[in-house]
Amino acid sequence: MITGFSYLKAKSVKEAISGLSQGNARLHAGGTDLLGCLRDRVFTIDTMVSISGLRELKGIRETPEGGLSIGALTTITEVSESRVIRDRYPALAQAALEVASPQLRNQGTLGGNLCQKPRCWYYRGEFHCLRKGGDTCYAFAGENHYHCIFGGNRCYIVHPSDTAPALTAYEATISIAGPAGMRNVSIDRFFVPASEDVTRETVLEKGEIVTGIMLPSPSGELKSSYRKVRARQSWDFALAGVALALRMSGSTVADARIVLSGAAPVPWRPVEAEKALIGNVLSPGSIRRTAALSVSRAQPLKHNAYKVPLFRGMIEEELMSLSN
């Protein structure tokens, strides 16, 4: 049962920031994750601050620099169906289409997708684990089939968002409004690794709101894609996923971003694999080497070693399909 709270329907970003800055308030965008957290008592609130009526946070606009600005309240469906995103940032459109079910994509927003809470079943259950301020990670010696193989450090969640790896591959910037004004944060620094702090997922401070996501112009010849493997064909979170963005110079890879989902507490870049690919053509040999390097630092837990060959095979297949 959800315990009582007051409800503020903000009429401006300023009013939302002010409401959020007080007491135990939480932001409501589409509510698809927030309401589940409240129902499961992951946390309680005394005020729900809804930004769902703020038109200025909706929509997709081209910037004068040739990039895109996507409002935080843009729905996942709008992202997946946008012609400009499908043409210029196909990995993001593909990732959005992989999120949940059509109903949830119609209701869920891009900002909420980046700020959603982890799906670890202990965290969502009645366990007062480390991430909730307790002193034990129940997953480490427990049921860790869906947990991380990289970047675990006292907490072993995987980052749940499908769009975050695609936005990371495209080097997005997150626009944030808060009590101290506006700031922009590179998506590479927006998510908090478990090694830094296991009690928070993003760098957002009290009262801060994601207002939009900025994508730079896809300069040069960019090949990109998103691939997700899940346990069930119907809606499900990623067992393993990969977003690729390869900047080509003729047939040679001039720059590479490989970003894994379902792998680590944050969208995970196997940087050695990226470096090994740069300067090479996409040949079967370089692709096999890159896929092997991508998982060379994996540290699986007792029940999730199956993810290592899964990631390796998936990365190899996805690079092969980009090479055609």
Ligand SMILES: Cc1cc2nc3c(=O)[nH]c(=O)nc-3n(C[C@H](O)[C@H](O)[C@H](O)COP(=O)(O)OP(=O)(O)OC[C@H]3O[C@@H](n4cnc5c(N)ncnc54)[C@H](O)[C@@H]3O)c2cc1C
């Ligand atoms: C059954 C189910 C299946 C799902 N499957 C997937 C999946 O396969 N892939 C996937 O990526 N996601 C999945 N999700 C998660 C969900 O669909 C997404 O998280 C959705 O995009 C959340 O958006 P929302 O607007 O509903 O967020 P809300 O529920 O409103 O908010 C989520 C959290 O983010 C915070 N928040 C929201 N907007 C902002 C903002 N602008 N600034 C700061 N904080 C903010 C809220 O306070 C809250 O803590 C699933 C969810 C469910 C219930």
Ligand code: SF4
């Ligand atoms: S993996 Fe993280 S969220 Fe899950 S039980 Fe361990 S500390 Fe809690």
